Amino acid sequence: MTQPLNAAMLGTGRIAELRLAPAIAKSRGIRLWSVLSRDPARAADFARRHGARAPEPAHVHLDQLLADPELDAVVVATPDRLHAAQALAAVEAGKHVLVEKPMVTSTEDGRALVDARDRHRVTVAVGYHLRWHAGHRRVERLVRDGALGHLRHLRAQWTWPASDTSNWRAQPAMGRWWSLAGVGTHCLDTIRWLAVPSCGEVVSVESVTSRSVWGGPHDETAVVVMAFESGATAEFCSSVQFGSPSRLEVYGSGGYVVADRTLTIDGEGSIRTHEGELPFKPTDPYLGEVEDFVGAIRDGRPPAVDAAEGLRNVEILESIS
Ligand SMILES: NC(=O)c1ccc[n+]([C@@H]2O[C@H](COP(=O)([O-])OP(=O)(O)OC[C@H]3O[C@@H](n4cnc5c(N)ncnc54)[C@H](OP(=O)(O)O)[C@@H]3O)[C@@H](O)[C@H]2O)c1
Incomplete structure (x- = not known):
């Protein structure tokens, strides 16, 4: 059987806690690997409760989280104005991205993300559950x-x-x-x-x-x-x-x-x-969204x-x- 994709959760708020992490837990194609929070204790607590599998799953610095060669994908579940920089950094690190809606907060940032996705040949999906x-x-x-x-x-x-x-x-x-x-x-x-x-x-x-x-x-x-x-x-x-x-x-x-x-x-x-x-x-519509993301990565097709x-x-x- 193919190994599940390793995914990081960026943000430990409401949608990450209630919908995205549970959907990842239900999917066989992806698993929670690591977590980014502004607070190390919150990252560690979220990682423990949702069963993150990395040896050291809790992060407060995005660059350190992205430097992990075993990480395949990130899920961006932070406030809207953080999406662009975080998604772009992930794409530039060669990671696939499922970003919550709205994808970014300006068309300029949106175009930059589309260009980066094309250059790095990764999947970028947006969370319209x-x-x-x-x-x-x-x-x-x-x-x-x-x-x-x-x-x-x-x-x-x-x-x-x-x-x-x-x-x-x-x-x-x-x-x-x-x-x-x-x-x-x-x-x-x-x-x-x-x-x-x-x-x-x-x-x-x-x-x-x-x-x-x-x-x-x-x-x-x-x-x-x-x-x-x-x-x-x-x-x-x-x-x-x-x-x-x-x-x-x-x-x-x-x-x-x-x-x-x-x-x-x-x-x-x-x-x-x-x-x-x-x-x-x-x-569960979030499970459908997560499984579409996984399928797009595995099959090399665009996400929904x-x-x-x-x-x-x-x-x-x-x-x-
Ligand atoms: N598709 C949907 O159904 C759906 C539903 C709700 C929300 N969303 C989207 O998901 C994203 C997160 O929304 P949410 O409702 O989960 O928000 P939320 O409960 O406020 O959670 C956002 C998380 O982002 C992290 N964060 C990092 N920097 C922050 C800052 N300066 N201020 C506040 N939080 C910061 C926080 O985690 P740490 O404290 O651990 O750093 C926080 O818990 C948004 O883009 C929203 O539009 C989508």
Whole structure:
């Protein structure tokens, strides 16, 4: 049997703890090897609890972690503004990278990462787990098979009520966008995944943002409207100003899909089409994401969301003011 890939986790926060490390533990193709934290005790504790296999798994310096010849890949799960430098350093050290969304916080950094990936011939995948939601995969197949006819309009909404501005997403030092980076980028990716293959690229973007509750530098609500080459349209709303049940809607010339509470981290929710309920068995979307990353490396094929697609998402986020 092929040896599992050895992966390092950069960051020991919420998504690393709750979703990424457990998904790696479930996958037979990859294992946790080492961990980077700002705090040595936190790195050691995370490494111990998640079973990191390197002889000395805990690191506080990225260059030392990357110098390990037995390390194959890194998973970047740090605040958004750290992604570019950490992913680039990993690629330049010849490591494969699964970077959380948004891939980077500027198109300039995104282009640099795409170039470095091409030069070093490594895999760079971006963590849009909603593509691995079992129900969304059924929806994508319906769209691809033409069961909805020609796509005409897509709509997504994902919001949560933030309690204050103390988190890094609300601050320019570590974040660039707030609701847009937290959840809007997922709405955008899901819309692009479903629409671009049959509708062509996004050709225009219009938006309204609000900072009316906390008045900080970053978007609190964003309402974004887009048109595709085919003339199809889409809109999404992300917000930290209010809670709401998430919703994804897809309308075609021959039918529609409405997905309730599927835009989450847990793979659950319910979906109906013009023909009735669309059943699915919930699975761990992060396991799908991790296994796609492993498969891309092993098979030498692009991952489901590669660096070029991560860049396109950031280009659109950057065009929203
Ligand atoms: N795909 C998804 O479903 C999903 C969901 C949530 C988040 N994310 C993405 O994952 C990334 C991490 O988000 P998160 O929610 O896990 O954030 P988080 O809980 O704040 O964790 C981020 C971790 O990064 C490390 N870090 C390094 N420098 C930092 C700094 N200056 N300030 C704060 N933390 C720093 C920290 O680990 P140490 O303290 O050990 O250094 C921290 O625990 C983000 O890019 C986010 O967009 C994706």
